[in-house]
Amino acid sequence: MIGSLHSTGTRLILRSCLSMLCLLPTGTGNTVFFGDLEDKMTAELQGSDHILRKKVLIEINEDFHRADFVVASLKSGLLEELIKCCKEDDDARRELASSAVMKVAGTEEGREHLASKHHLADLSVLLRDTVPAIRENTYRAFLFVAEYRNCLLYTSDAADDSLRVDLGGRRIIKKKKNKN
Numbered sequence: 001m002i003g004s005l006h007s008t009g010t011r012l013i014l015r016s017c018l019s020m021l022c023l024l025p026t027g028t029g030n031t032v033f034f035g036d037l038e039d040k041m042t043a044e045l046q047g048s049d050h051i052l053r054k055k056v057l058i059e060i061n062e063d064f065h066r067a068d069f070v071v072a073s074l075k076s077g078l079l080e081e082l083i084k085c086c087k088e089d090d091d092a093r094r095e096l097a098s099s100a101v102m103k104v105a106g107t108e109e110g111r112e113h114l115a116s117k118h119h120l121a122d123l124s125v126l127l128r129d130t131v132p133a134i135r136e137n138t139y140r141a142f143l144f145v146a147e148y149r150n151c152l153l154y155t156s157d158a159a160d161d162s163l164r165v166d167l168g169g170r171r172i173i174k175k176k177k178n179k180n
Contacts, residue, residue, distance in 0.1 A: 038073045041056050041060060042073075044056045050093070054092060054093055054096065057082075057093055057097055057100065060078070061100050067107050079104055079119070082097045083101065083122050091130075094126075094129070094131065098126055098129075098134045098138055098141075101137065102137040102138070104141075105141035111145050120145065123141065
């Protein structure tokens, strides 16, 4: 029954109600449940109905306030469709898609996916977009990924050298006491 719901508003209301009533399983079960919806959204974004595609992008942006939706989208190929939408001629759809990509970059799994799949090169074109909101969304996404990458470099540097580091990655060197 849930899979047969077609209205964007109906799906959103259903999700909210089930979450408030605690009827949704937690953890991976929740991700699997919403993974089916993410697959449906991916298919709808691949369609040619521009109005439906815009509605789906709005719904995706609303859903991406929760990290479990972002994780489900990575498994369904939704991120790749969002990146394709970022290359379209329509400013509104491009802005919605870039906002969703920024929300993906705000999660650890999203940053890993963006960096490992080499999507950053595709997104770099958006830094020169004529729409300021698209440039800002892309810039923020790049900042999220850069902060994540710098954090990994600091921690791996510390592990390689087996030295102590503070949270900023700076080395802490303790002076040795001379025994006389």
